[in-house]
Amino acid sequence: MRPMGTWSWLAIVTGLCVFEGCSGHGPFGIFVDSTKDCAEMLLQRDIQTVAKTREQRFLGKVPDTTARCLGGKRAENLREGPWLDWPNYWATGDVTSLAPARLLAHAKVMGPNVHGINGALYELELQRIELIKFNLFDNNKTYEAYVTGRDGEAGPVLKTWPEMRLPRTHPDFQAVGGDQPQVCRGELIRFRTLSGTCNDIRNPLMGSTHQLFARNVEFNSTFPDLGLNEITRNRHGDRVGLLKPDPQSISRKLFTRAQSQPDRCREGYGLPGDVQEAECEYKKAPFFNVLAAFWIQFMTHDWFAHLEEGHNRPEWMPVGCATQRVKNVEQPLTDEDVKQLSCRPDDKIDAAYIAESTESWSLTHGGKAYLTRAPKTTANHVTAWWDASQLYGYDERSGKRVKRDPKDPAKLLLMPVREGGAEGDKLGYLPAFEAGDPINPEWSGQEATAFPDNWSIGTSFYHNVFAREHNVFVDAFRKLAARTPDGDSGLRNPAKPDHVIRYRDVTPNELFEVTRLVVAAEIAKIHTTEWTTQLLYNEPLNRGMNANWHGVFAKQQVVADALKEVVRRLDGTNDAKKANSLYAALAGGPGIFGLGSRVYEGVPLVGLINPNKVDLWDLKNDDHINGGVNHFGSPFNFPEEFITVYRLHPLLPDLIEYREWNKEPNVIRQKVPVIETFRGKATESMRQKGLANWALSMGRQRLGELTLQNHPQFLQNLKMNRLQSSTQQIDVAALDLIRDRERGVPRYNEFRRQYGLKQLTSFDDFVDTRLPQDSPSRHEQEQLVKSLREVYGWHQCDASKKITEARLNDDGSPINDCLGHPQGSLIDNIEDVDTVVGWLAEFRRPHGFAISETQFVVFILNASRRLFSDRFFTSSFRPEFYSTLGVEWVTNNGPGHEIMEQGKPNGHEQPVSPMKRVLLRTMPELAGELQGVVNVFDPWARDRGEYYSLQWKLRAGAEEDKAFANGGR
Ligand code: HEM
Secondary structure (H helix, E strand, O other): OOOOOHHHHHHHHHHHHHHHOOOOOOOOHHHHOOOHHHHHHHHOOOOOOOOOOHHHOOOOOOOHHHHHHHHHHHHHHOOOOOOOOHHHOOOOOOHHHOOOHHHHHHOOOOOHHHHHHHHHHHHHHHHHHHHHHHOOEOOOOOHHHHHHOEOOEOHHHOOOOHHHOOOOOOOOOOOOOOOOOOOOOHHHHOOOOOOOOOOOOOOOOOOOOOOEOEEOOOHHHOOHHHOOOHHHHHHHOOOOEOOEOOHHHHHHHHHEOOOOOHHHHOOOOOOHHHOOOOOOOOOEEEEEEHHHHHHHHHHHHHHOOOOEOOEOOOOEEEOOOOEEEEOOEEEEOOHHHHHHHOOOOOOEEEOOOOOEOOOOOEEEEOOEEEEOOOOOEOEOOOOOOOOOHHHHOOOHHHHOOOOEEOOEEEEEOOEOOOOOOOOHHHHOEOOEOOOOOOOOHHHOOOEOOOOOOOOOHHHHHHHHHHHHHHHHHHHHHHHHHHHOOOOEOOOOEOOEOOOOOEHHHOOHHHHHHHHHHHHHHHHHHHHHHHHHHHHEOOHHHHHHHHHHHHOOOOOOHHHHHHHHHHHHHHOOOOOHHHHHHHHHHHHOOOOOOOOOOOOEOOEOOOOOOOOOOOOOOOOOOHHHHHOOOOOOOOOOOOEHHHHHHOOOHHHOOOEEEEOOOOOOOOOOOEEEEHHHHOOHHHHHHHHHHOHHHHHHHHHHOEEEOOOOOOEOHHHHOEEOOOOOOOOOEEOHHHHHHHHHHHOOOOOHHHHHHHOOOOOOOOHHHHOOOOOOOOOHHHHHHHHHHHHHHHHHOEEEOOOOOEOOOOOEOOOOOEOEOOOOOOOOOEEEOHHHOOHHHHHHOOOOOOOOEOOOHHHHHHHHHHHHHHHHOOHHHOOOOOHHHHOHHHHHHHHHOOOOOOOEOOOOHHHOOOEOOHHHHHHHHHOHHHHHHHOOOOOOOOOOOEOOOOOOOOOOOEOOOOOOOHHHHHHHO
16 A cells, blocks of 8 residues: 555545535544444555556546445455446435444544535546546647746646647637737637637647647557557557457447347337337336437537548448457358348448548657657547537538528527427427528438438437527517627627626627527536536535535535635645645535636635625636636547547437327327437427427436346448448447547546556456345346357467556556466456447446446546636636626526425435436426426436435326336336
8 A cells, every 4th residue: 555645644534625615514524433443454554545556547446444434344245356446435326335333423523424425526536637647649740748848837737738729720820829829809808709718818720720649648558459568459459440340249249239029129110100009129228318319419510520511531442241250260251151140231421531541650758668659649520618619600511501590580480380389389499401501411301400421319308409499588588688789798808808798788699699608508517417416416526516516615604705715825836736736626525617717816726706805806817718718738638539439329229219298198199219210300390399308208217227238229220321331230339449440549447547447357357246146137247248258259378478558466566468367277258358349338337327447447538638728618718708697597497596496305405407407497397297206317207215225216297207117228
């Protein structure tokens, strides 16, 4: 165990303060209730601290004393295997995880449940700090400065980069300062620009359209298939390649949803007339609905796109269905095999875009050699900002697809296509593309919007909802303007900062852009505090995500002041990595959102409103406008690895159980295949059936579990006109693997080591050993492990081959090809497993996690970063940019005061959720149905039961709902 220095203690104090709130118990609250085990833990100094070097990272594993202190004997016994320990602590699961009454009776101060939750949060914060410290690798030629520093400043605290300047060819080159130091000012910083420039006023290019994706893994661990260095060659031998193991064989063996009545599913096409008798079986997650599945697709379209206008490079390549491994030998598929697997050897796809593939150069620093970028790079063809670019545009062409209302250009154009429909229908629907619109021909007939690719009823749903929300905000603003035309709107033009902009002065164009800011922030809030807390449905994550947004001290001024003082003192630190780590931990105090949007005398880092102090924030001060952002020394963009963990296609069902809100919501009237809503057909279905009926249908239905053998059949057989093959079909599940291989994502075990997680040593590690030996689930997992072994194979290991630089064995020796097994033994090819396959095979997960721990660790880092880096979510979340109404709308989830939910869901008083408020505004007819809904992404007829229950139990009023019949299978 590493000894704790002052810094380590500080990290513990701040980490714990951040998450437990420190209220009343002091920063060491977790320790003052000294049960025997906790005392022992303290005595032995068994507390994990921030690692100094990559190899020493905290792997989510704790000593037995810590496990006993935080989760009792049970937690101690469950420490076996590579998986995180905190999910075994007290109160981190459902009711059964709560400490028994006898322990609570003896608790002197807080009790074991609080210990468990705080312990979990401390370990999550530790992970975040280490991820910031060890996992930032920018591809834009800034990495050298990150390693070596610049002008006496250490790399991790650099705040500007020459590579983020606008080039001479950019139309705003002169406006930002040309060849002089570049700073965006005036009109360029008022709103979110179309291409995402000038978010950070001193790094105009950062996050803008066409910037390169970053990496979260060491550059020399990328592109393992190319065998560019000895370590990757040692790790994989000659066993991996673009089509090795065969992606379609993997898809058919490991991804296909089994169907007991295939003729009622018909590869996801259902039955004619959308009749209810259609059936496509899938493994369902009881606590997450289909709205949540499409929500995340809607989000990814905002954050990243490798494709340009729905296309890749015009170079067609095969996609497998050529070989399979039989008894550990790779063999060509016979016709019979092809038929049996039902894969397609003739399928072809256009190759992925590569931005740079010239040799990347190395640098040596402190005796260590580094690559300065990945061997190949790829570009993000949309803005990386959370700016609702899927709705509003990310370049000139996509911007032209967005239609404004000619009667009021502040509004989006919405059409009255369902005359006499429900109340929400009066707000209208998006118009379809017209001849002359700048689109790819495949999109004709679809609703007009900026990002139209892979359109279906799900994307149509969210684009229509948020277009309505846009117009509802404009209406509210206009109403206010009509009441008080001479009143101060709160808005200011940075070009004329002292000029008050009255309501009557706000132009339609300004109001349109203000509304974009508001809608983007609402979306970010829904995602952070509502979608994610249902995706990761347990108490530590509920607190952690809310801390990211609101901060944990929102209502505790005394603690907040103390924290600010700590930050102030630490600001003088000259240890760059330490400063960054602290910043991350401390930001949980005041929250990331709004960080730096208030400035008080003598306190450099504030997000909280302090009514007793004068807010000095000033639009004339560049440091106030931009002062809340922190990029941790590495310009912001998503890493390639982030896309990998968002390949969430199994979330989708093949058939949507269609219901009607005004007839009898418990009745499933039709089974509509998702594929029958692909592209233009979505628009038809939307208009015919109406937004509220789709909301109800997708709100009630469970989504697909992220696990093996659960990919939608329709995506394995997707037809797309642009494909140049006889079938014009593609297996998107296989393509997910191919794309990751093309873009050099490390395979699963190295991926985990790179992110500071423990490696697996055999496929058997995937089995959830907490399940009884004879349980059907355990049996299924063991069968899947057999299939994994069949597909990826095994080899005789060679202990002389070192396979990674990311970490060492516990005894300090290098990790070798034998992964701890005896020299020469036959070991599983666990190193070769594709990352997507690996995380889908993680059967053991923290309670209420719809995703695996491997995906989760990628989110911890990048979900925080996309808030930390965005000026409009930090220091520029101000009325000067958002208007007074806009700030209030985002803060209170709509107009007026915050509205509180009834009761105390999971023990918390909470506001009515932001997405519920959006649905109530855009579809008021759903008020009755939504009454009992606490989180829009939890199936609407599910009884949430006691503390974080995952049970599929119906709520009162939904007794007749067939989704609950036969135990809900
Ligand atoms: C009707 C629904 C959907 C269709 C038709 C669809 C189709 C596709 C296709 C064809 C690709 C491959 C593009 C390529 O590399 O050539 C793709 C990529 C992807 N899909 Fe989906 N998808 C759907 C839903 C979803 C959902 C629900 C998610 C959840 C997050 C998702 C996440 C992704 C991601 C992350 C990629 C990679 C994008 C990139 O490389 O930039 N998709 N999808």
